[in-house]
């Protein structure tokens with residue numbers, strides 16, 4: 001069985017009917033493109049992903065990176081797939097044209113990139129890291145840094161990494177201890193150990209550009225003392241060509257549960273010789289600059305989760321339609337034919353959860369991508385500011401809630417296959433293992449919840465939360481005009497008015513009265529509440545668009561009508577599952593007594 005990738009009917013529906021993404025081409029920066037050219041990119045992506053990325057999905061799992069004579073050896077399929085990616089023009093598809101990119105709206109570029117993530121996440125990761133490193137330099141680098149490092153990354157000659165984490169500084173980046181000593185020529189000599197760095201040592205391409213956090217000697221403790229440096233694997237000579245090794249030493253490889261084709265490293269810098277770096281954005285600006293890359297990577301990570309959910313759904317759906325097992329509970333005749341799995345209520349429950357996660361996840365991914373486009377390119381300053389605020393608010397929700405829901409989708413995909421799902425005869429167990437990383441890296445989901453409850457809910461004097469609530473209200477008002485959707489619209493209004501707003505207020509009150517430690521013990525529950533509400537909202541958007549399209553289309557074909565009706569039924573299922581979850585989460589937030597906060601270490605046994 002081959003696993004198909006992202007469903008193109010649904011992708012077109014989301015871009016055209018839910019998001020009206022074509023309107024982006026009216027903005028001056030995107031005026032060089034149109035729907036036809038953007039779709040040509042998506043279709044080429046689907047082909048290259050299927051032909052060049054998908055075939056080695058299992059092979060990379062079976063052959064993880066290894067060390068030979070001090071060098072990292074990767075399966076050759078990674079480099080050849082990345083060459084096909086580069087040659088087809090994907091490396092710089094979302095970069096601005098003045099930076100040498102294609103200038104495609106991120107909405108369409110991400111629709112294309114999902115194809116690669118669904119086909120082979122381990123290879124897609126190299127591309128994602130380089131694209132976001134280039135984007136960081138586009139925003140914060142000097143002209144010379146752009147020419148030396150950004151341009152070769154956009155051309156696919158250099159690779160990029162994000163080198164933040166250290167053994168003692170994972171979630172707590174303020175505790176980074178790598179030091180940077182100023183050198184007389186204005187560069188810095190870095191010294192320290194970096195942990196978990198993806199894509200950081202291999203022989204592909206001409207160079208690797210590490211974007212590394214470090215602390216200039218004498219800088220204040222905490223995040224204010226952190227700066228960002230370009231640390232190339234090979235130093236550039238006077239002509240900008242990679243020359244001598246920069247003493248970025250591989251201290252070891254991490255052996256992972258999944259995503260094994262993406263090499264993951266421990267690095268020592270400044271050991272046995274100088275590791276030279278160039279500062280980006282000024283002393284103390286490190287974390288602020290890095291957030292350009294981290295925010296993008298958070299969306300990219302959740303897109304990876306969505307891609308796994310989507311691939312798992314297609315495989316388990318195909319299986320459930322083919323395999324026959326058992327009979328309906330009311331079947332009397334034991335000699336009657338067994339029914340396909342897809343007919344059993346419990347299997348449908350698991351399929352529908354997956355459909356909701358995959359298709360809701362895609363819609364949310366592209367909604368956030370559209371906000372990123374508007375943040376960069378909307379015509380007026382207020383529009384750009386509002387898009388930025390809503391994007392900031394929704395990013396942790398997408399990263400955390402959707403990555404959990406999509407991991408649950410892969411759990412269900414395996415379950416639909418029964419024993420076969422647990423074997424290596426099907427790629428579902430690999431999707432599950434690959435997907436398990438997404439709640440962990442790029443800021444664990446626990447950290448995302450703290451970010452949402454502690455920062456995003458109150459940022460800009462509550463304006464981000466206000467914008468979010470306004471979106472929910474607008475969707476509910478539009479959907480309420482359709483009698484089929486009226487009950488769902490009412491529920492969404494209740495989620496916003498009776499649960500989200502009072503819960504945010506409760507957390508703010510607790511912060512004022514009892515301090516952030518007590519208030520943020522509700523962070524997980526707040527993420528659950530806002531995540532479930534967001535999922536209901538995005539599904540109501542889809543159901544509304546599906547029915548509106550049915551009315552405007554002259555006579556939808558039978559399959560088309562079924563697909564649209566399927567979205568409405570899925571939306572009802574999402575509300576049936578998620579509203580009780582939101583209710584329970586709001587109750588947890590309102591409880592005065594949260595035992596897990598009070599239990600002492602000694603009581604844990």
Ligand SMILES: Cc1cc2nc3c(=O)[nH]c(=O)nc-3n(C[C@H](O)[C@H](O)[C@H](O)COP(=O)(O)OP(=O)(O)OC[C@H]3O[C@@H](n4cnc5c(N)ncnc54)[C@H](O)[C@@H]3O)c2cc1C
Nearest residue numbers: 162163164165170171196197198440441442443444446447
């Ligand atoms: C496969 C993989 C690839 C990675 N790639 C990169 C990369 O390319 N570049 C890079 O810089 N990093 C990378 N990372 C690092 C990753 O971002 C960290 O693993 C992650 O941020 C968590 O840090 P930690 O592992 O040190 O866990 P810890 O910080 O020790 O956290 C352990 C647990 O404690 C919780 N916790 C920690 N602090 C708090 C707190 N204040 N409040 C509440 N709960 C808390 C966490 O949520 C988590 O559940 C990668 C990690 C992995 C596993």
